[in-house]
Amino acid sequence: MKKENVKIDLSELFEQSDDIKSDMIFFKKDMTFLKHLLDRYFNKIFKIENIDELRECVMRFQDLSFSYTKLVDMLELHRSKLLYAINTGLQKNREILAEEHSHLCCKMRQFTSIYIRTRAEILSITEDVLEKKASRLRVYKSTGLFSYN
Incomplete structure (x- = not known):
């Protein structure tokens, strides 16, 4: 099979990697929120x-955290590697980099x-606890009393 001679733009690949990096930053912040949610309300969501x-769910979240790091x-x-190839004008590794x-x-x-499924599962598990908390906050607000518990 003959290989097509396609021009590979390393700068474009680097820009795409910027988008991936941005997504990963978002995921990290959201995973921190999810971890806090599990840690904060663990005793309230724990039922036999x-x-x-x-x-x-916690095991999947831990696996997800490990996958994130990798x-x-x-x-x-x-x-x-992309930056090195761009800065040095290295041509021979373009196909490998692509x-x-x-x-x-x-x-x-x-x-x-996997992230979307795990996130939905965590939010589903914590939903009752969060709804009860929101309900209490509405009651406190309507009576003029306020509590963070």
Whole structure:
């Protein structure tokens, strides 16, 4: 099979990696929120009947955190390779860098998919606790009393 002679623009790949980096920053902040949510309300969401569901959810979240770290490391290494190739005008590794970029994008799609499912699960588990808290805050506000508990 003959390889097509396609021009690979490393600057464009680097810009795309900037977008991925921006997404990863968002995910990190949101994961911090989700972790805080689980930590803050763990005792209130912990019930014997949902212990297995909660344990599995926390394990998935831990796996997600580990995957995040690996993905960020891959991204930073890829960005440094791209930057080096751009700055030195290195031509011979363009195909390898493009393939690596494609692999990184695929990993990012997989991560995003798992992230969305895990986030929805955490929010679903904590929903009752948060609704009760919001209800109490509305009552306190309407009576003129306010509490952060």
